[in-house]
Amino acid sequence: MNQEALRTAILDSLREIAPQADYGRLGDADDIRDSLDLDSMDILNFVIALHARTGIDVPERDYSKLGTMAKALAYLSAPAGGSG
Amino acid sequence: MPALGADMEAGTLLRWLVKPGDAVKRGDIVAEVETDKADVEVEIFDTGTVVALLVGEGEKVPVGTPLATLGPAGAPAAADTVSPVPPPPVAAIHRAPPPAAAPPAPAPFRRGGRVTPTARLLAERLGLDIAGITGSGIDGAVTKADIERAAQAPRGPVTAEPARLRSSPAARRRAQDLGLALASLPGTGPGGAVTLADVERAAAAPQPPRKTEAPPPPVPRAPGPDRILARRRAIAAAMSRSNREIPHYYLGTRVDMTNALAWLERTNQDRPPQSRLLYAALLLKATALAVREVPEMNGYWADDAFQPSEAVHLGMAISLREGGLVAPAIHDANRLPLEDLMAALRDLVTRARAGSLRSSELADPTITVTNLGEQGVETVFPVIFAPQVAIVGFGKITREPWAVGDLVGLRPIIRASLAADHRASDGHRGGLYLNAIGRLLQEPEKL
Numbered sequence: 310m311n312q313e314a315l316r317t318a319i320l321d322s323l324r325e326i327a328p329q330a331d332y333g334r335l336g337d338a339d340d341i342r343d344s345l346d347l348d349s350m351d352i353l354n355f356v357i358a359l360h361a362r363t364g365i366d367v368p369e370r371d372y373s374k375l376g377t378m379a380k381a382l383a384y385l386s387a388p389a390g391g392s393g
Numbered sequence: 394m395p396a397l398g399a400d401m402e403a404g405t406l407l408r409w410l411v412k413p414g415d416a417v418k419r420g421d422i423v424a425e426v427e428t429d430k431a432d433v434e435v436e437i438f439d440t441g442t443v444v445a446l447l448v449g450e451g452e453k454v455p456v457g458t459p460l461a462t463l464g465p466a467g468a469p470a471a472a473d474t475v476s477p478v479p480p481p482p483v484a485a486i487h488r489a490p491p492p493a494a495a496p497p498a499p500a501p502f503r504r505g506g507r508v509t510p511t512a513r514l515l516a517e518r519l520g521l522d523i524a525g526i527t528g529s530g531i532d533g534a535v536t537k538a539d540i541e542r543a544a545q546a547p548r549g550p551v552t553a554e555p556a557r558l559r560s561s562p563a564a565r566r567r568a569q570d571l572g573l574a575l576a577s578l579p580g581t582g583p584g585g586a587v588t589l590a591d592v593e594r595a596a597a598a599p600q601p602p603r604k605t606e607a608p609p610p611p612v613p614r615a616p617g618p619d620r621i622l623a624r625r626r627a628i629a630a631a632m633s634r635s636n637r638e639i640p641h642y643y644l645g646t647r648v649d650m651t652n653a654l655a656w657l658e659r660t661n662q663d664r665p666p667q668s669r670l671l672y673a674a675l676l677l678k679a680t681a682l683a684v685r686e687v688p689e690m691n692g693y694w695a696d697d698a699f700q701p702s703e704a705v706h707l708g709m710a711i712s713l714r715e716g717g718l719v720a721p722a723i724h725d726a727n728r729l730p731l732e733d734l735m736a737a738l739r740d741l742v743t744r745a746r747a748g749s750l751r752s753s754e755l756a757d758p759t760i761t762v763t764n765l766g767e768q769g770v771e772t773v774f775p776v777i778f779a780p781q782v783a784i785v786g787f788g789k790i791t792r793e794p795w796a797v798g799d800l801v802g803l804r805p806i807i808r809a810s811l812a813a814d815h816r817a818s819d820g821h822r823g824g825l826y827l828n829a830i831g832r833l834l835q836e837p838e839k840l
């Protein structure tokens with residue numbers, strides 16, 4: 310999956326959870342959790358949605374590696390971050 | 394018009410889902426009602442035939458106003474004449490979906506007319522469809538023994554993949570609106586049930602020929618300023634009443650979460666995301682279980698006396714994104730396995746935020762939990778939802794110095810607090826209750 314497809318998958322997954330947020334203002338370095346006011350249930354739903362879209366299963370200990378768009382892209386496109 | 398919460402005075406009937414002549418079963422969702430706080434799916438409390446609808450769509454009526462008349466099963470529909478029927482008691486099932494828009498219409502998942510609560514829980518755990526099971530109890534009620542028998546019987550074509558056909562009413566309605574076939578959707582709810590979140594996800598998923606970008610997922614109807622103001626006023630009225638009428642007392646304690654989090658990590662590491670548990674599920678289960686030790690926390694203050702509740706319907710304070718909160722119930726939370734409790738919690742949060750709660754969920758919590766979560770602060774001093782008599786609060790988990798034997802170590806600590814009604818209990822009993830929660834959390838594998 311290339312970076313643009315991943316970015317789309319991440320944004321679509323986030324929109325599913327927080328549809329009313331302003332995604333135009335979410336910068337690559339912004340903290341996703343703080344910017345969108347996500348709680349732990351939202352994060353879990355985000356990981357579930359991401360899994361459904363991309364097949365990538367993010368283990369719980371790696372949730373913190375999805376903190377910003379830039380981090381999430383780096384993590385999800387790394388070979389080790391794959392579909393384990 | 395049912396009272397969907399103690400503070401509700403009136404409701405607006407948004408939509409009828411049945412018409413005169415329709416057969417309905419106890420628990421079917423028959424109408425949607427708008428209150429100051431939320432849109433609610435109203436469940437019917439008896440089985441029979443709809444004789445007449447007494448309140449029109451869009452009409453706002455006070456609590457207690459009859460909405461419709463119900464006759465015995467098979468009764469003819471009366472267009473004009475109105476014969477009031479005394480309201481029988483409450484419970485829950487669902488409506489069969491109308492002929493679906495999508496061609497492969499899924500067989501409706503029917504829960505039978507009379508099912509004992511233990512039987513229902515067991516059936517859900519085993520993924521059995523109660524409709525296919527013959528009841529041997531009183532009035533043909535399906536009992537736990539019937540479920541156990543059915544579980545052992547070889548499965549015929551009737552029960553082929555029953556779990557895939559399970560779905561929540563909100564999910565069915567949304568799927569119908571979107572023209573999606575429920576049977577084709579993977580379910581992540583209890584017993585593989587298709588939940589509202591699953592439907593939204595399927596709707597948002599990219600379509601097969603994806604040249605163009607997938608359409609953005611449907612945005613839940615954003616409440617207007619009027620709605621937000623009304624919701625604020627409803628909360629103001631409920632909280633003012635609580636502070637006026639209930640002599641609160643407050644207790645707090647710190648709970649070491651080391652065992653709970655370690656167990657959770659081990660449990661979750663082999664699970665796919667949709668089966669993972671949040672520590673909130675452990676907090677809820679411990680809170681629900683602890684009332685068996687101090688029952689005066691669970692029930693209502695009414696008629697100048699404490700009315701204990703046998704069942705534990707655990708209210709869960711859920712903050713809404715556009716402001717305000719609702720506190721719907723997870724029914725029989727003390728008896729749900731953690732997986733089911735987690736699924737119920739996810740479903741409830743999703744539906745609360747999508748504005749599709751059910752009448753029984755709003756009407757009957759017996760004790761409430763407010764969990765500020767990881768983004769919150771250390772301690773919460775909550776306000777009781779009248780007529781309940783207790784609310785348990787959890788702050789965020791922080792790493793703190795903690796004495797272990799004669800040494801000090803860093804441990805993940807959560808601050809549990811209790812606000813309780815001094816008319817119903819005293820600080821000593823409240824303390825026992827809060828300590829029981831802390832103790833139960835030390836053995837997460839037993840929750």
